[in-house]
Amino acid sequence: xxxxxxxxxxxxxxxxxxxxxxxxxxxxxxxxxxxxxxxxxxxxxxxxxxxxxxxxxxxxxxxxxxxxxxxxxxxxxxxxxxxxxxxxxxxxxxxxxxxxxxxxxxxxxxxxxxxxxxxxxxxxxxxxxxxxxxxxxxxxxxxxxxxxxxxxxxxxxxxxxxxxxxxxxxxxxxxxxxxxxxxxxxxxxxxxxxxxxxxxxxxxxxxxxxxxxxxxxxxxxxxxxxxxxxxxxxxxxxxxxxxxxxxxxxxxxxxxxxxxxxxxxxxxxxxxxxxxxxxxxxxxxxxxxxxxxxxxxxxxxxxxxxxxxxxxxxxxxxxxxxxxxxxxxxxxxxxxxxxxxxxxxxxxxxxxxxxxxxxxxxxxxxxxxxxxxxxxxxxxxxxxxxxxxxxxxxxxxxxxxxxxxxxxxxxxxxxxxxxxxxxxxxxxxxx
Amino acid sequence: xxxxxxxxxxxxxxxxxxxxxxxxxxxxxxxxxxxxxxxxxxxxxxxxxxxxxxxxxxxxxxxxxxxxxxxxxxx
Numbered sequence: 001x002x003x004x005x006x007x008x009x010x011x012x013x014x015x016x017x018x019x020x021x022x023x024x025x026x027x028x029x030x031x032x033x034x035x036x037x038x039x040x041x042x043x044x045x046x047x048x049x050x051x052x053x054x055x056x057x058x059x060x061x062x063x064x065x066x067x068x069x070x071x072x073x074x075x076x077x078x079x080x081x082x083x084x085x086x087x088x089x090x091x092x093x094x095x096x097x098x099x100x101x102x103x104x105x106x107x108x109x110x111x112x113x114x115x116x117x118x119x120x121x122x123x124x125x126x127x128x129x130x131x132x133x134x135x136x137x138x139x140x141x142x143x144x145x146x147x148x149x150x151x152x153x154x155x156x157x158x159x160x161x162x163x164x165x166x167x168x169x170x171x172x173x174x175x176x177x178x179x180x181x182x183x184x185x186x187x188x189x190x191x192x193x194x195x196x197x198x199x200x201x202x203x204x205x206x207x208x209x210x211x212x213x214x215x216x217x218x219x220x221x222x223x224x225x226x227x228x229x230x231x232x233x234x235x236x237x238x239x240x241x242x243x244x245x246x247x248x249x250x251x252x253x254x255x256x257x258x259x260x261x262x263x264x265x266x267x268x269x270x271x272x273x274x275x276x277x278x279x280x281x282x283x284x285x286x287x288x289x290x291x292x293x294x295x296x297x298x299x300x301x302x303x304x305x306x307x308x309x310x311x312x313x314x315x316x317x318x319x320x321x322x323x324x325x326x327x328x329x330x331x332x333x334x335x336x337x338x339x340x341x342x343x344x345x346x347x348x349x350x351x352x353x354x355x356x357x358x359x360x361x362x363x364x365x366x367x368x369x370x371x372x373x374x375x376x377x378x379x380x381x382x383x384x385x386x387x388x389x390x391x392x393x394x395x396x397x398x399x400x401x402x403x404x405x406x407x408x409x410x411x412x413x414x415x416x417x418x419x420x421x422x423x424x425x426x427x428x429x430x431x
Numbered sequence: 432x433x434x435x436x437x438x439x440x441x442x443x444x445x446x447x448x449x450x451x452x453x454x455x456x457x458x459x460x461x462x463x464x465x466x467x468x469x470x471x472x473x474x475x476x477x478x479x480x481x482x483x484x485x486x487x488x489x490x491x492x493x494x495x496x497x498x499x500x501x502x503x504x505x506x
């Protein structure tokens with residue numbers, strides 16, 4: 001399967017008469033046309049749109065999802081299959097990307113809501129979405145709507161807007177300044193191509209625990225999946241979509257599923273020092289029997305593929321730690337070496353036990369940060385969305401929102417701050 | 432919580448859905464629960480069925496509390 005990502009660099013964002021990528025690299029958006037498209041969904045009483053650029057003294061809260069604008073320009077299907085595209089297999093042909101732009105969805109979903117993106121100041125250092133040019137959609141539901149219905153309406157609206165931006169920009173003649181090619185053939189071809197390199201796969205855990213804790217694969221609620229294989233290119237075309245934003249520091253936005261750094265790193269080393277054999281997706285359900293079934297099935301798939309090394313990423317914390325540790329233990333017992341990617345809830349001083357579960361086989365673990373760490377976010381000149389709930393969101397506490405507009409919160413309230421795919425602005429290197 | 436109370440000499444039964452976590456954190460008497468969002472019930476069942484499930488778990492927990500153990504035990 002071969003996919004080309006045609007990336008057109010976005011250097012700014014502004015309202016304009018037609019949605020297009022201007023010659024100076026500024027994404028111009030026809031606000032009325034965009035809003036008319038989103039308001040077609042009768043589940044909204046109101047939809048508003050706003051813009052936020054890197055360096056602006058702007059806070060976006062409460063953030064639901066972040067989506068990268070992409071559209072298919074060659075090959076089967078459309079981006080976000082099973083959501084707004086058909087369920088035809090994606091991941092082949094050519095996909096156009098507005099590189100540097102993002103759609104951020106925001107607004108009251110349930111009683112209270114997570115997710116802060118600051119476009120400047122200390123908070124901006126912690127979220128990867130402070131360096132993108134953001135088109136923000138702010139939703140208000142019709143009265144009496146059932147909350148699952150409303151969540152779906154918000155989720156689809158973000159995807160529709162992302163497709164609209166990419167499609168309009170591409171049709172306006174925007175050209176890519178960079179083309180990346182991703183190609184991974186069938187398993188027999190892979191095995192014969194690099195017989196001496198270690199066979200490595202990626203076990204990609206998806207959070208699946210109910211409203212605002214869900215993930216979708218080709219439109220299917222992933223809690224109903226049994227562990228299965230997905231081609232890494234499919235993820236780049238939006239085959240995995242987020243419905244997930246509670247404790248938003250370590251929830252994978254749709255943007256991170258489209259740009260998974262674990263997948264790009266495995267691609268970069270494929271044929272160099274490892275043989276990237278494939279990606280297995282599994283879920284993180286709420287009963288023990290579901291967790292055991294997923295784990296047994298995922299590790300069995302790895303064994304069928306003859307995998308020798310497995311990179312496992314977690315999504316979320318607490319009970320998903322049990323999924324992570326179970327996957328590690330089972331794989332290691334089966335003779336497959338593992339590396340785990342997680343974050344920590346080690347208390348504000350970092351001294352408490354980091355994960356809820358442990359096993360002695362977990363001897364290679366990458367941490368993406370301590371979500372309990374306190375940060376003080378300065379007052380911003382402008383808030384897009386609502387700060388009413390900052391005291392009660394996960395990571396917030398009584399007194400979090402101060403009278404002067406500044407906020408003291410744990411990192412867990414900041415969108416993507418400890419993303420367990422490593423999609424963060426901060427990192428460490430061994431020198 | 433389980434460990435701290437037990438440290439003062441009161442035996443504890445941990446009713447818990449994700450038993451491996453309970454084992455890792457060191458609970459001694461563990462009774463499996465139904466699911467994380469509804470440990471002692473199941474919204475897909477009738478209220479009568481839920482009552483029976485709840486009663487069975489609580490009775491198992493009371494019996495576990497009275498059972499002498501020498502190591503971590505899942506009832």
